[in-house]
Amino acid sequence: MLKQTVSTVSEHIFPGIGYSFSSNSSLPQVKEKNEVISNFPLQMALFFNVAFFPVWLITIIVMLPLKYDKLPDLNKVILTIALTAVVLIEITRLYMGYLGNLTGNIPGLAGFWMLSLLLQTPLQLLLFLPALRPAVVELVSQAVMCCLLTVQLFSGFLALSHLARHSSARFHVSQFLSER
Secondary structure, eight states: OHHHHHHHHHHHHSTTOOEEEOTTOSSEEEOSSOOOOOOHHHHHHHHHHHHHHHHHHHHHHHHHHHHHTTSOHHHHHHHHHHHHHHHHHHHHHHHHHHHHHHHTOHHHHHHHHHIIIIIIHHHHHHTTOGGGOOOHHHHHHHHHHHHHHHHHHHHHHHHHHHHHHHHHHHHHHHHHHHHO
């Protein structure tokens, strides 16, 4: 009774993901509906990154006025541009990661991975430079962001390759069934 109720409620909240329970087994049997292909480690890393991002942003904003006057003019410009780019790219990157991972959207996941590798990684490493005079609290928060980014790069690559294999297999099966 409870299993049926939970299954019915979850079907209304997450349509397309259904389970049926046979009377002789307590394990759910997946119905022929939409299959969700998502990577759990990537989703957890994205979740922690979304939760930690405001903490990182507040830390950077609070520490910025303390060191801004001590920086040379060129470093002020570099720091301002880098921080603006990091914030904008991070918001876009996390959105694309959630979208790509949860919906099984290959272009979204590929965009997330490419933004992570080509733009976010160099910018995050730039914020570690001693010329920008990071405080200890900034170094700690930056290290957490870099660790999350590293986990997301590896798990994102695995999720992307798994999703591509799954989509390819699904395409071949649909081609085989359409020929019959």
